[in-house]
Structures are given as C-alpha cells and as structure tokens.
Amino acid sequence: MGNYQICDFCGNLSEKTSRKMCKSCEDAYLKIRSIVEVYPDTMVIDISKQTGISASKILAFARNGYFVLKEGTIEGLE
Template identity: 85%
Template sequence: MGNYQICDFCGNLSQKTNNKMCKSCEKDYHNIRSIVEVHPDTMVIDISRQTGISVSKILAFARNGFFVLKEGPMEETN
C-alpha cells in the first residue's frame, strides 16, 4: 500500500501517519482530549453526547493507549 494505511479507528484508507489514524479520527481524538483535559472525570457517554463521537470509537482510543479509563460508580443523570 506504499504511502497509505488502514485507520485503526474507522477502517478507512488514508495517508500513512505515525499514529495510524486518518485525519478525521485525529480530529475526533483532539475533540475528546480537549474535554478530558478540562474535565478528566467525564463519563464516556457524556463525551459521546457532547462530541457526536461514538462510544465505540472513544473506547477504541482507550484500548489503543490514547486514554486511560477510570472506573467508578454510575451516576443517574436527569
């Protein structure tokens, strides 16, 4: 595939990068990171709601070492 790769997060073909993600997923990563840096205890579902990024993609970033998930009690939101 030469200068191309399959994105580890969405499966799309993109130009090769060091972090193995396409430009779209890189943008998603930075959107998530901007929330987590300010509010590190934000729940994954809340990040998904705020950004429109799927929970599965956020979890994929965590599985690949871009974020560390913290376990805690589920809180009921109204």
C-alpha cells in the same frame, strides 16, 4: 502501500500519519482530548453526547492506549 495506511479505528485507507489513524479519526481524538484535558473525570457517555462521537469509538481509543478508563471516566494518556 507506500504513503498510505489503514486507519486503526475506522478501517479507511488514508495517508500515513504518526498515530496510524485517518484525518477524521484524528479530529475525533483531538476533540475528545480537549475535553479530557479540561475535565479529566468526564464520563464516556457525556463525552459522546458533547461531541457526537460514538461511545464505541471513544472506547476504541482507550483500548488502543490513547486514554485510560477509570470506572466510567476517561483520563488522557498521551
């Protein structure tokens, strides 16, 4: 596959990155992270409403170690 990878979050083929995600998912991750850095106790559903990113994708980031969930809220990890 050379310079390409399968995105861990959406399954699309994209150019290799250090995070193993496509540009679209990386943009979503950075959008979530920007909220979490300022408001670490924000609930997943509120982040989803603010960003338009599905709660399931936010939870996928948490499952893959990019965030830590704490009783309905999310905290930055990386």
